[in-house]
Amino acid sequence: MLNINQLNLLGWQSFFQQQLDIDEWYNSVPVRVVEQHRNRLVVDSGSDTFQLPLTEKVSQCVVGDWLLLNEKHDVNRVFERKSYFARRAAGSKLEKQAITANVDVAFVLCSLNDDFSLNRIERYLALVNEAGCEPVVMLTKADLANDGLEKREQVQNLSSMLRVEVIDCHDVTLVNQLSDWLKPQTSIVLLGSSGVGKSTLSNTLAQTQQKTIAIREQDSKGRHTTSGRYLLKLASGAVLIDTPGMRELQLSDVTAGLEQTFSEIEALASSCKFVNCSHSNEPKCAIQQAINDGSLTERRFLNYQKLRKENQFNTASLRERRAHDKSLTKMYKRVQSQAVKFKKLKE
CATH class of the missing domain: 3.40.50.300 (P-loop containing nucleotide triphosphate hydrolases)
Incomplete structure (x- = not known):
């Protein structure tokens, strides 16, 4: 049975507890990833710390993830992430x-x-x-x-x-x-x-x-x-x-985060006279008016534009890469399947 007090010291919350069924409550061991290395993870159960090999099942795990292990310390699954x-x-x-x-x-x-x-x-x-x-x-x-x-x-x-x-x-x-x-x-x-x-x-x-x-x-x-x-x-x-210091932080898939960070600019943009306003030289541009009256700095607006373009480019590029990789994977599986069929025919 789970020792909730020990798990709480690792940041255990009801969000994760609600993901357990009755059998898992009594027969499984939740652990948190506390260190991440090239070929292994270090995990903590609250009462013990041990290492797990970086298998395919946990290849995408990072420090902070919660895993559910069986009594032999094999990974059953990864908990849904809160963030x-x-x-x-x-x-x-x-x-x-x-x-x-x-x-x-x-x-x-x-x-x-x-x-x-x-x-x-x-x-x-x-x-x-x-x-x-x-x-x-x-x-x-x-x-x-x-x-x-x-x-x-x-x-x-x-x-x-x-x-x-x-x-x-x-x-x-x-x-x-x-x-x-x-x-x-x-x-x-x-x-x-x-x-x-x-x-x-x-x-x-x-x-x-x-x-x-x-x-x-x-x-x-x-x-x-x-x-x-x-x-x-x-x-x-x-x-x-x-975390290690980041010399470079390229943004991707953070559209909602940008909207929240620059919420006042998003609100101003919706007040412009023209729906497709470029916020440069159009008449009655709410953003340019705000810059002129000092309620919005030009620095902040230019950074918003820069981060928005960066996010759009990186998001599209990574989406294309994922689609390409998925297509290649399907092709490899199809070739392997055909190879197996051909081998059986020869036999």
Whole structure:
């Protein structure tokens, strides 16, 4: 029978419990993926941690996923996900790369030094909003900057509903400052570029000693050794998922997330005189009027256009790739089937 108290420490919620039938309740073992490696997964049942080979059944699993095992630790199935983060793979690869799953809150880290970028924050917000999670922007390295409140206001102006915190990742009192989110059964993911303080924040909240390297003066970036995704249990009862710094975050399949992130622009566009308004030089364009009266910055509108085009291109490209791969798979199966029939005829 399930030990709910132990599972709760891993972020177990009623969403997953409702997916179990009576037999599974008594004869199966739910586990959560806490580490992901090239050829194996590390999973935790609450009472034990062990490794699973990366078979076809779990090949698409990521840190945060819940699996249902039998008593021999064979995988019966993967639980339906509550949320899912993915991006287009970095570089020229035409494929989607999973980041994490089953997250409730996303801490989007951006340092107050040269890394600070409203455009990049909006990019991450589109990803988080698409996943249906609560975004919290963490402006880090407050101990090295004197304009934290000014930049906090800039980020807050993106949305009155957005929570923004200015933090020093080394501060041991952060547990109190971030208590609104560090609640039992809450799963939190850390997102951000390399060197913004994710590992340091993880160390502080979990009171662990993951290796970090001091900030480099010449480019204001820190260096750390996070090379994979992993899940940590916190004393508060929440769980924390750390991820490697992303040098590139290409958006794909985040149309709803973009609409939510730039909701005021979507509303303005619907008020334009012409349905097919390009928002450039048409008369009575609500967006251009907003830019002129200062209620919408040109920077924000241009970034909206850029991210929207990027999302449309990547979404279409990946859809074509998936259709092509599906067609190839069907062809291979047909050829194999014909080969088997031909062999039988020869016999």
